Amino acid sequence: MRSLKTLATTWLPLAGQNGTRDVSWYAPNKTWINDLKQVLNGTGTYGFNFNGSVLPSGVAYGAYNWCNMPHVRREEYPEAREGYTLQYVEVIHRHHKRTPYASNTFPKEPYRWDCDDQGLFYFGQPLNPSGNASANAYWSVFTSDTNPFIASGFNGTCQFPQITREGLDDSWQHGQDLFGVYHDLLGFLPDELGNKVTYRVTNNVITSQVAGMLINGMYQPESPVPLRIQPAGVDSLEPQYSCPAASSLYSSYGVGSSASNWTAHLTAANSLFRSLDSISRIASGSVDWHKSFDHYYDNLSARQCHAKPLPCSISDPTKCITQQQADTVYRLGQYEYSFIYRDSPQSLQAAVGSYGVFLAELAQNIRDHASGKSPIIYRHNVAHDGSVSRLLSILQVDVMVWVGMGSEVVLEIYERAGYTGKKYIRILWGGQxxxxxxxxxxxxxMLDLDVFLGYIDGLVGSKASKVVDFCKL
Structure with a gap:
């Protein structure tokens, strides 16, 4: 990321051309994130924040904040050069902060996690105005004293996962900030929702929890708003469609791999794993918890984003995970994401296989608007870290990070005065x-749009034909 901010660009080209379209993998910049020695021997988190949605005093907006990543907002928005007129915008962003997933909680957690300050609303409603109406019903989580099968992990009144109250507030503010730029500053968005603006979510309900708040932050609509969603099992946004070749490729060099360039950091962190396991009561032979730092990273960062203490041992409350240990987990997590999605030369093909359908859809959305086939000028997609990470992998971002809560990529399409029919693209990551x-x-x-679309076409093919062919391998 750029403020992430003044890192130089390094290109290490490899073979792999498609006519005049360069679809080669290029290595990202060398930073502490992909330097294993600095990751293992460093201290702290090199200025990355994990302690709440608001940055510490004196830290400028734009710095990496896992709990609430920087996004487009009026104060820092880089306005386009004179002579360029905005025509189309598509946003994809990761949901905002949440509880951990149940699979990332310890077998027995040392304290409760309650969510009594919000309701998760799930009900069907007839759209015909003459039909019967539904009650405004929401889930209220409880644990029965009679049910002998008690869930592992946190006791309390939350679903694991769910967007927390603080995450809902961040989602609403995200919507306000986007509206402040694309409506108030630029006069681009319409005053009211209509057929020019659409929102899309994944099959995971947490994206709908975010979308509802974000839309209200933008438009405060009085009528129900449709959230576009693809069928489970083939959703391209999450992604869920089957691509065994991409899954096999990721597992050949990344999580679960026995390749030495993956296992080196896990082997070096053996003593850290033992210390964490002794407090969490995770079995030393648990493959899921030890094939990457994903589980510990999610567990610890979710606590710290919500000002909850780092956990202590149930049997010995004086034995706790330290901040130094948590920081090491965070550094190792950043290293893993950079390796999986950018540093490995195989990462580009794996990302194209597993996320190329969404890129094909994105390219078609742009073309449909440019040709006048679609009235939509603004599309917003609420997704996951694996979604945004794969997109950044395909875009070959020069510095890869683990995309935090609310991470955002915005694609803006422009026309230039005096260049009729010619389109240009600008991509914003973290607001810059x-x-x-x-x-x-x-x-x-302001890259020639044909160059960008040529790059995407060269990777995924017409109607994702190259993705289909690859996924059959």
Whole structure:
């Protein structure tokens, strides 16, 4: 990320051209994130924040904040150069902060996690105004004294996962900030919702929890708003469609791999794993908890984002996970994401296989608007870290991070005065212009749209034909 902020660009080209379209993998910049020695021997988190939605005093907006990542807002928005007129916007962002997933909680947690300050609303409602209406019903989580099968993990009144009250507030503010730019500052968005603006979510309900708050932050609509969603099992946004070749490729070099360039950091962190396991009561032979730092990262960061203490041992309350240990987990998590999605030369093909359908849809959305086939000028997609990470992998961002809560990529399409019919693209990552390691993209600021679409077409093919062929392998 750029404020993430003044890192230089390095290109290490490999073979792999498609005519004039360069679809090669290019290595990301060298930073502490992908330097295992600095990750293992460093201290702290190199300025990355894990302690709440609001940055510490004196830290400027734009710094990495796992709990509430920087996004487009009026104060820092880089306005386009004179002569360019905004035509189309598509946003994809990770949901906001939440409880951990149940699979990432310890067998027995040392304290409760309650969510009594919000309701999770799930009900069907006839759209015909003459039909019967539904009650405004929401889930209220409880634990029965009679039920002998008590869930492991946290006791309390939350679903694991669910967007927390603080995450809902962040979602609403995210909507306010986007509206403050694209409506108030630029006069681009319409005053009211209509057929020019759409919202899309995944099959995971937490994205709908975010979307409802974000939409209200933008428009405060009085009528129900449709959330576009693809069927379970083939959803391209999450992604859920089956691509065994991509899954096999990821597992050949990343999580679960026995490749030495993956296992090196796990082997070096053996003593850390033993210390964490002794407090969490995770079995030393638990493959899921030890094939990456994903589980410990999610567990600890979710606590700290919500000002909850780091956990202590149930049997010995004086034995606790320290901040130094948590920081090491966070550094190792950043290293893993950079390796999986950018540092490995195989990462580009794996991302194209598993996320290429969404890129094909994105390209078609842009073309449909440019040709006048679609009236939509603003599309917003609420997704997950695996969604945004794969998108950044395909865009070959020059510095890869573990995309935090609310991470956002915005694609803006422009016309230039005096260049009728010619389109240009600008991509914003974390609210600022994205820098790609691939020379044909570079700093994606008023790049010829045909160059960008040529790159995407070269990777995924017409109607994702190359993705289909790859996924059959």
């Amino acid at each position: 212009i994205l820098h790609s390691s691939i020379p044909t993209l570079g700093k994606v600021d």
